[in-house]
Amino acid sequence: MLRALLLMTSMLVNPVSHGFADTFADPTVIHGQDGYWYAYGTSDPLKSGEGTAHRIPIGRSSNLTDWTYVGDALTGTAAPYVAPGASYWAPDVRYLDGRYVMYYGVTDTTTSTDTNDFAIGVATSPTPAGPWTQQSEPVVAPRPGGSGGWLNTIDPAELTAADGSRYLYFGSYYGGISVVPLSADGLHPAGSATQVALDNKYEGAYVVRHDAYYYLFASSSNCCAGPATGYAVSVGRSASPLGPFTDANGMSMLASRTGGTPVLTQNGNKWVGTGHNGMVTDLSGQDYLVYHGIDRNNPYLDAAYGINRRPMLVDRLDWIGGWPTVRAGAGASDTPQAAPVTAGSQNFSTAPGWLPRGWKTVDGYATGSGTVRRQSGAGDVRVEADLRVPADSALGLTAGPATVTIDRRAGRLIATSGSRRAWAALPSGLDFGTWHNLAVSIRGNQLTAEVTEARQSGPIVAVSLKVMPGTTAGFTGRGDVDNFSVQRLYRPVTGAVAAPRLGRVTWSDDFSGPALKAGWTWVRQDDAVTIAGGTLNWPVEAGDLSGTANTAGVLTRTAPRGDYTVETKVTLDVGVDDVRNYQQAGLVAYAGDDDFARLDTVAIWNTRQIEFGREFPYAGQLAYGGVTVGTPAVTTWLRLVHTLDPRTGEHHFRSESSTDGRTWTLGGTWTFPAGTTPKIGLDAHGGATPAVTARFDYVRIHQP
Template structure:
C-alpha cells in the first residue's frame, strides 16, 4: 500500500487506546459446515461476513487445523476506529470467525510511534513457532517522520498473543535526499535449501530480498533489489516446479472507483532473483517485465492486488487478495479510506505461469470452495486417533494429535485411483506414509526425502526443519510426488517425484515410525486447468485511417495542437507540458465516433522514451472519452526512470466538484508498439473497455478493463503529452476499428 493512502494519525491514536485483543473462539466445526466432501460454494468477497474491509491479506494454516487470515490496520467495519491489524479464521473457506486484533496498546512495538500505521502482516511457521512480519510507517529511531521499517513478532499460536522484537528486522532506509524509502509490505519464504528469506519494498526504493537467520528474526548477507522502484510493491514469492515466482502488485492500490491495482509475476531459479517474465525481461528493468496474474475484468471488482497464496487438500492453488467494489469503493466518505475486502479465487498454472481463473480475473459469482474435507470421513481437524486408532495426545498448539509408536493404519479403506495425502508430522525419527506400494519417507536423521512410485524410487536432500512439518504425497497413474514444508505455503523445503506405471488399488493408509500425527486429509487430486480463457479477437475492418491524406473529416479536435502534422502516412505529435488528468484537462485530443456494440480499436505508436533516466510523465496512446473528467486512456509512459504501459481512468470521486485518476499497468513499453482497446457492453448497458498491447504487432497481451456508465456513447481517439523536455515527438499510423465477438465476463 502506498504511504499517501495511510490512515489518519488521530484515528490510529484513538484505536490504540480503545482496542484490546479479542480471545480466539474455541476450536470446532464451523456452523453450517457441510462434511463428507459435498461441494460447498462461496461468493466474493470472502471476508464479507465479518468485515467491510480486509486489506493486504496473508494466510497460513495453523497446526491447530484452522486457516488464519491476517489483514492490515484499517477499521474492520465502516464507522469503527482502526484495529491494529486483524486476525480471522476458517475451517472451510466459507464460514469465518473473527479472532481479534494483532496488536493493542500493551503489545505494540515499543519502537513504533504512537501514530504509526502497522500494515501488511505476513505469518510464517519457523523453528516450531509462528513468525509475523509487518510494516511500521513511523518509528522512534529517527527524528524525521515517515521512516518506514519492517517489524517482526513471534507467537506459539497463529491467533497470538504476539510478542514483537525490540528493534526492526529491516531498519528505516534513507533515500539520500532527506527522506525515507518505502520499507513496507514484507513477506517471508523458506527456500529449498532450508534458508529463510524476506522480501519487502514498494514504489520509492523498489522491492528487495535478503536472507534472514534460521529463526527468521535477523537479516544476514546482502540485500538484492528484485522489483522496479516505480512499478512494484506487495511482493509474495512461491515455489512451483523448479522456479521461484515473485508476484507483486502495480499501480494504484487506493483510488476509490479509479483503483487499477493488478498483480504481475516473474520467475527465477533462485530466491534472490533476478525474476524474469515469459519474454525474459526482468521485473527490475527500466522497461519493466512482468507476466499478468490478475487484473480487473469488467465485473464489479476493481484493483485486485496485494496477494498471498495457499493450496487446498486437493492440491489446487488459490490466490488471496484484496479488491474494491467499484460501486461501493469507500469505507467512509468519498475520498476517505478505501473499502478493500478480501477475495479468494482459483489460481491456475498455465504454460508455467500463475493466472487467476485461467485468465478470467476476479469472480463475482458463486464459486466452488477449496477442498478441506477428507475421504477418511469426519474432518481433518478431528483427533488423528479417530482415523488411525492410535493414542490421542495434546500437541504444542493445543489441538488433539495422534501418537504413532511404530505403526498405525487407517480404519477406512481408501478407494483406488489418484489420491493426494496431506499430513502434519512431528518427531526426529524416520517416518513412512504409504498407500499400497506408493510411499514417502521423511528421514530427518539422514536429511533425505524419498518417494516410491509403482515404477521406481527417487530421493532428494531434506533440510532440517524444527517442530511440525507438512508432508504431501500425491499419487497418479504417471507419477508419485512427495513434498515437505514447514507451513505448506507453496515454499517446500524438498520435493521429489518418482515414476508410476499404474494407479494404486484400494486399501488403507499406513504410517510407520515414531511420530506425532495431525491434520490428516486424503482427497482426489484437483484436475489442473491447462488452457487460458479466450481474449478479444478482431474481425473485419469497420473503419481505418493510414493518415495518407492528412487528418480526415472523421476526426475532430478537443484543444487543437497546431504543431501536429501528417507526413508520409504518419501523424506526428510533438509532446507538450499538458495533461488530461485533473479537473478540466489541458492536453489535446484527436477523436472520432466509435461504432455501437462490439469493436476493437487499434493503432501503431512510436515514442522513444529512452531508458533509466527520469522523464516523467511523457506519454502517448489511445483514449476512450466521454468528457475531460470521464475517460480511460492507454499509453506508453515514463514514470520516473521506469517505462511501462498504463491504462488510466478519470471520473468523479463522488465528492462534489472533485475527480480522481487511477491507473492499471498493462505491461512493458517499447519505442514502437501496437495498442488495442476492445469494447463491449454488459447487461446493464455499461461500456466495458479492455486494453491490449503488442511489441511486434502479432503477439498480444491483454490487461485491465475499465467501465464507463450506461447511456453514454464515448468517442475513441489519440493523445500525447506529459512534458516537453527533452523534446520528443510521438507518431501514430495504421489506425483501424474492427469488429469483434468479445463479450462481458460471466464469472
C-alpha cells in the same frame, strides 16, 4: 438469503471477509496446526462507523469461505522502536520450526522525527491466534533515501528456499522491492539486501517456489483511489531467490521498461483494484490467490475519499504453461464459484476408531509407530499430513503401493514403490522435529511428494517417482501426525480463457494522405501535428488531461455501435532510466475532459510503462487511477476492446498491448456508464521537455 443458501451449498462467494469485516486489506492466510485457516490484514477499522483501527486483525475459518473475527494480533505494549501513533501494515505470517512468526510494516519509528521512517517489525507466537510477542528490534530498520526521506520499507513476505535458507522480501515504490537473507530463526537479517524489482513500479511482494522456479508476485499502480483504483498483480520468475526475475517475455522486473506477466487485473465486473496477494493451497492441492479488491459501487468505508473499503477475496489460481493466472485469466469473481476442498481432514481432537495398536491421540494429534492404512478410492489422489519426526526416526505417508518418508536418520526425503526409489536431501538448517507438512500426490502413474512449512512458499524439498495406482493411503513410521487428509487430486486447468475476437477491419486511417480522413475531430487542435512519411507525427504536448487543467489536445472520432476493437501502432522514444514525467502517447476513449480512459505508453519517473488510466467525477471530485498493461518498447501496439454489457448497458473497454503486433498481453478493463457515448481517439501529452515526437502508423477499427 441468497448468500446464506450459497454458503450452505459450499460455494465460494466474494468477498469472503463479508461476515466479519467490511475492509480487510493486504490479506495473508496460513493453515494452523489446529486445523483452521487464519487470515491477517492491515490495521484499519473492520466495519463502517467503527472509527478505530485494529492492530492487525485476525480472522479464522474452517473452510476458507466463512470467516469470523478472533481478535487483534498486536494488543500489548508496542516495541520500543515504534513511534506513538504508528500503524501496522500488510502482515505476513509463517510457521517456522515450531512457532508462528509475523512480519509487518511499521509506518513510523523513533529513528527520526519524520513520520514516514518505515521499518519491518516481527513478532512470534505459539499459536496462530496469539499471544504475539513483538521483538524489541525491527528485522529491517528504516532506510534513508538517496534523494531524501526514507525508503518504503513495507510489505514483507518470507520465503524458505529449497536449501532451507530463509529470506525476507520487502519494499514499495520509493526504493523498489528488495530481499534480505534471514537468520535461521527468521528474526534477524543475515546479510545485505538485494534489489529484485525496480522502484516506482511494484510493491506487495509474495514469493513462492513452483516446479523449478521462484515466482515473485507483486502489485502495481495505486492501491487506494476508491472507484478509480487500478491495482493489479504481475509476476516474474527466477531460478534463484535472489533473482533476476523475468516475465514470460524475458523482460526483467529491474529494467526501466519493466517486465511483469499479468496474474490478476480488473475485468469489468464490480471489482477494481484487485491486488496485494497471498496464496493458499486446499486439501485437493488446488492453489488459491488471496487478495483484496474494491467494489466500485461502494468504494469507501465511511466518507468518500477516506479509508478505502478493501475486503478480502479468494479465487482459484491456475498454472498454465508455467505461469500463474487467476481463473485461467478470467480474473476476480463476483458470482458463486466452486469452494476450496477443506473438509475431511483428521486433526485427532478425538481418537478415531481406526487407529491401530501402537498409535494413540494426545493433545490433538496422533503419536506412535507402525503403519496405518485407510481407503482412498481409485483415481488420482492427494494424501497429506503435518508430521513431527524424532531425530533418530523416519515418518511418512503411504499412497497405494508407494511410501514417502521424512527419514531424519538418513537426512533424506525418500519415495519408494516396489523396486523404484527416489530421494532428495533434507535441508540441514531446518528442524524436522517440529511440524512440517508432507503432501503426496499421484496423478496417473506419477507421484510427486513435497515438504513445506504449513503449505507456504512451495516445496522446501520434493521428489517424484513413477508408481502403480492403488486404493489405500495412510501414514507409517514413528513420530507425531496431525491434520491427516486423503482427497481426490484437483484437476488442473490447462488452457486460458479465449482472447477477445478481433474481427474484420471496418475502418482505418493509415495516414498515407496529406490530411486526416473524414470523421476526425479535434478537442483543442494542435497545429504542430503533421502527416508525413506514412505516419501521423505529434510532438508530445506540455499539457495534460488528468485533473482540472484540461490543456492537452485530443484527436477523436465517433465510435461504431456495438462491439469493436480499435488498434494503433505508436513509436515513442522516451529513452530509459531518466525522469520524463509524464510523457505519453496512445489511445483514448473519450466522453469528456473529465471522463476518459487513456491507454498510453508513458514515462513515470525512471520507469517506462503502459498505463490504462481512468478519470471521472465522483462525489464532487475527480477520481483518477490506472492499471498497468504489459511492457512498452520504442514501438508499441495498443488495443482497446469495446463491449456492451448486455445486463447493465455499460461500456467495457479492455486493454491490450504488444511489442511485435502479433503476441498480445491482455490488460485490465475500465467501464463507462450506460447512456454515455465515448468517442475513440489519440493523445500525446504530459511534457514537452525534452522534445520528443509520437509517430502513429495507423488507427484501425475491427468489428465481429
